[in-house]
Amino acid sequence: MADITLDADKVEELKAVCVKFNHDGGELINVLHAAQIIFGYLPAEVQVIVAEGLNVSIAHVYGVVTFYSFFTMTPKGEHPISICMGTACYVRGAEKVLDEFNKLLGTKTGETTPDGKFSVSSLRCVGACGLAPVVTVGEKVYGRVAAADVKGILAEYGA
């Protein structure tokens, strides 16, 4: 694994979070949420800082990070695309939409494009089943998406 250098300000910010949570190992998940907001993802280097800050083993932190799907160890694209694969979206054709994104971007689900612009992932139900199938790009939600709409959505982000 290539070592990466973390931004010193962000490291300080994360350390402050550990202080705010009283170095309490029971707050690990809350701290990891904060860390992911600060760094965008949770590389090994960040996990080391969290482990030290909360007085728990690195293995414990790693175990928790890999257990929960919300935490990621790879950086997401500038525009993270998530296709809802909840049941309601699935029966209304979400799989075809997912395939179309992967086809147009040349990615596999869970990957980021080489230029770092887009990442494609599937997620389980955003709870907007009335709009199925649902796609989110960053914070924006697209409802009733058909495979034919995918090209247009990507174009909005300069693909």
Place this chain on the structure above:
Amino acid sequence: MANYKNHVLVCSGTGCRASQGEEIVLNLEAEIEKNGLGEEVQVVRTGCFGFCEKGPVVKMIPDNTFYVQVTPEDASDLVSEHLVKGRQVERLLFTDPETKEKVADSKKMGFYKKQIRLALRNCGFINPENIHEYIARDGYAALGKAFTMKPEEVIQEIIDSGLRGRGGGGFPTGLKWDITRKVQAEQKYVVCNADEGDPGAFMDRSILEGDPHSVLESMAINGYCTGATKGLIYIRAEYPLAINRLKIAIEQARELGLLGTDILGSGFDFDVEIRYGAGAFVCGEETSLIHSMEGHRGEPTVKPPFPSESGYKGMPTNVNNVETYANIPVILLEGAKYFASIGTEKSKGTKVFALAGKVNNVGLIEVPMGITLREVIFDIGGGIKDGKKFKSVQTGGPSGGCLTEKHLDIPIDYDNLLASGSMMGSGGMIVMDEDDCMVSVAKFYLDFTVEESCGKCAPCRIGNKRLYEMLDKISEGKATEADLGRLRNLANVIKDTSLCGLGQTSPNPVLSTMDNFRDEYLAHVKDKKCPAGQCKSLLQYVIDAEPCIGCTACVRVCPVDAISGEKKQPHTINQETCIKCGACMDKCKFKAISIQ
């Protein structure tokens, strides 16, 4: 406080927000200002109305006009016509699909007629970010009433109401509270399980977004009854809007002394904190949830001990689901008798269902227990989309089963659903039509279970993976009839031997589809055909020589050069090379390509 003549309620649930709900609010406010009505009309962002299919929804108070599929551009008409001139904007009214008449009153719509809204009583009615609106609807009165009673009396009322856990298991809520109350401990906890993980279920999110105080109030009542002074809400991180509204609600409740020390002068202390989930379905299981709150991997442990005896940090912990809590104030204020008058013998009250899939009216509904699936799907749901034929309804999410035509007239309650091979679960209800392949559906759920299995016990970790592979073999057309027997055996073993609820129920979608759609499984293994035309490996794309004019459009679009033929002559597809991507069929303007 300003005395407004009119209120414009705009749905600000996640679904309607995604359809520009916020822009509608801003445009309405601007138009109201422009027309000089700022003093008389108030725009209110409410929780979910439930009728997500026709969202965004805007409702006018006091005349109750219900506008559907509103866009931000409609704001000017709504203000200048409805508010200024007092004329309904006809084009934005709901059209009854049968009579084709416009309906302005939601009570007269098929979608709402059979609903009884107890848990959702305030959703779509009040501004969830304003505690005074909750109080005006008798909010926190149930807590006040509880303080005038002994904890045992409050619990007895809940036992008498017959309320059972709405998160899936259906354990009697009052009994659970009583167990926690009886355990002696220095510190007890009240937990709200808002880790709504069933794909296709969104009632907990809607309640938290639309009426967060009802949950806070009930948690405090639980604390008073059980002796707990700390409440924890475990909520999915994927629900930012619900989290935000909860935070606001907690702040406001603290400011008014409805949370904190010596609540309402009762001497009782209680406060609530939020804990975040991180995307693990198994954390809906209460022991997993507790481990997750403690900062660990969300793996379940064997019960007993039950959390009511030894839960969070080893202390007695009462865990209830969001919808369960939302029912408590109704029981205390209206009485156990009223609540128990609704429903069936063993399932009292109402249940919220998230109706989704191939049904005309997708949305959130609350119906009395004992209603039939037929009433839900056809009367409330408005029947199947695009005039297709009903095939199956899946209840209970990945733990539930697929029911069919013959189950449509069974009264819905915990026990009947279980006896039919499905379960209540948290209330997801996905409707499927003739185009859905039941083997694929079972495979879809297994794929979910395999991904969400925490890996602690072997039957769930390994068994479900093998189940998935067997289903895959069936959908590839490589399985034999003997495989069906093996599939059933393995499914039963996983059910019997898994550690927690996830593994104990994960084979349900497989078993129920095998029982109810045996012919379809047989078609896959014996005839190597997928009757619904979904399993790619069992399909063939074929060109019909008659409509084909030999335009070569399909040849150009085929990624594997599987199509050949002279120009202006009918083409053919080489089945050996075809990868069944369907690109040719999408491209053909002459409808010459079909799936067989």
